[in-house]
Structure formats: C-alpha cells, structure tokens
Amino acid sequence: MKAEMFTFVVSRLRPRLLALALQFNADSDAAEDAVQEALMRLWTAWERLAKEEDAERLAVRLTKHACIDAFRQSQQQQTVELKDNAAVASEDAIHETELQQALERAVAALPTSERRLWTLFAEAQMSSAQIAAATGIRIRSVSSILSTARRHIIESLKKGGAL
C-alpha cells in the first residue's frame, strides 16, 4: 500500500490496538509501548501489504507479539546479566559501542512522551504525520516534542563526554 494510506489506516486502527494491549496489560505505559512497537513494525512491512484488511490483521498480530515480548522481557529482567564486552577488540569498535551506549542512555533518559516519539522518528523513520497518526498527537506537537527530544539527546551526549 502507499505510504499516504498509513496515516489514515493507523489513525483508525490505533484505538483498537491500544484497547487490545490494555486488555493484556493494565499498565497504560506498557500498552502504549506495545502499540508503538507494533506500529513501527507495521510501517516496516507497509509496502508489502496489499489491502487494508491485511494491514489490520498484521497490526493485531504484531500488537499481540509485542505484548508477549514485553511480558517475557519483564520476566527476564529479574535475571539480568552483565554483557560480556570481551568480544569487542578493535579501537574503532570500542568507540562505536561507547557512542551507541551513550545514545541509548540519552534516549532512555528522555521523558516517556519524548522517548516514544523519538523512537518512532529515529528508529522507524516515520514522518511527523505518521507519528501523529500512530500516537494520536497533533502534528505541531509532534514536531515540537521531537525538537525537544533532539536537544535533550545532544545535551546528554555533551554532558557524558561523547561529543
């Protein structure tokens, strides 16, 4: 389907997906995260979808998968193990890893609303209109929140010495 259809279909699908996620997980933040994860993957597979019904069916399945994935991750968080960085050998790889970790920390330190929108923007590479449809937020607010998130990330990188 065309990319322009994503905004229309997702704005209509989002309440249903959110209700499904809330039915599984009573935590609204976790439900929002699951819907966001599902819509990001739906956007990835959007060009391969032929009909709106296919998109709807896939969105439901992706939402369920995201809910189960988040549930399993929450179960595994109790036995977190330190990552073994011994495999990283080269200096370049060390710098890349440090920068990636610094970015992850900066994104994780963002407020929830900024982090959600920034993930849709940076990871799923959605436009502001698509993010607005996926989150139910107005486009102007999306642009403003994305600018604020970008500024916070840069400040965090500077503060951490990555820049």
Added chain:
Amino acid sequence: MNSKELNVKSENINLEQYLAGQAPLHGDHQNLPSDEELDAAEAEFDRMMAERKQPARRIPLWPWAAAAVAVIAVLLWPDTHSLSSPEQPAVASQAPHATEHRQVAQSTVNENTETTSQSQVVEARPTSSSREERQQSDTSQPSPTLTCQTAAPSQPISCSYETSELPQTAQADIITISDEVPPQDTLPPLPQDRQALADIYLAEIALQVAYKQRAVQEAVSAYKTSIITGEEPAQPIIAF
C-alpha cells in the same frame, strides 16, 4: 589525518544521520517476526487472556450460612440460667420510666396548724410487685403508685400501692413500716424477677426519702419549740 580523527568523523556522521532520523540505532524494529513467531505469540496471548478471563475460584457459601444460623440460634436461645425472663426486654425498656419516679414531699411548715397534721407523700412508679400483677394489668390502665405517708414524726411510715382506677377485685397493698428493724427471718426472699427487684429498690428509695423528710420535720419542730420556749435546741440545725 590519523585514524582517530577518521573515527570521530565517521561517528559524527552517524550521529548526525541518527539525529536526523535517517539512520536507526537498532535494526530490530525493521526485522519483522516470522509467521511462526507471530502464530506462537498470538496463541500465547490468547491462552493468557483466556486464563485471566476464567472466573475466580468461588468460595463456598455454606460455611457462612451455617455460621450465621449458629449465631442466630445462640442469640435467640432462651437463657434458663439467668435471672431474666423472656419479658426482660420489655422490663428493660420500662426501666428508664421507673427512674422517673416522682418524689413529692410536702414539708411546708405551717405555723397555724399542728405538726401532727402534716404529712409527707412520696410516690414512685411503677410499683407492681409481682409478675402476675404485671401480666394482669393492661397497658391502657394507669400504673400503680407507691405512696408512703407518715402521720407524725414519731409514728411509723406507711406505704401503699395505689392506682387511680383500681379494679374492684384489686386491693391496695398497704405496708406498714415501723421504726424497729424486723428480724431477718421475717424478710421475704428476694424475688427472681428484675422488675420486682426494681420495685423493691424504688420502695427503698421512697422510704429513705420519707425518713429524711421526717427527720427534717422533727428538727424543724424542735427548733420551733426551742424558739417558743427560749431553750436551746439539743442539736443545731446544720441542714438549714
């Protein structure tokens, strides 16, 4: 240009692309799960939701019903060992009225009349002395009144049960109380009825009030005599 500068330059480029939304930091979001993974996740999701929708284990209600019946049975079981009778609630409800007994004492000192003509009347209600009388008495009838009267300070006090409209078959019980304490063996046994005990208690209070009135009257008369004769009274009147 050394290798470090190159590395920094390449990192800056990646960072700029990332901040512009052109280079994702993680590629996980672009990897769609396979159909098998989606099917397994959907089955797991449906299974967990079905488990949550199952009704909770119901607590059997029969122990609670049995406990309630037992409590009601214990509360309603007649207590044969206590002094109270099944009429106890009604008597207890009348107890506050019993405390509202009127104590009318006429202690007016009239200089024109002799002391012997004065009388004190103490009334107390209710004064039914036995359960049979209570059962026979109708609620519409006025309650009997215990009246204690003394003719003279030196004479004994007489108390009697009186009602405003006594039936013809009923007679007022007149109790004459002398100054001398009767022997213990002549005292009637304590009744097993709280109403009767309350009546006795009220009668006792009425007698005490009558005795006090008579003592006051005797003191007044002695003081009066001392004033007339000019003699000092044997005991000073402190109460006045």
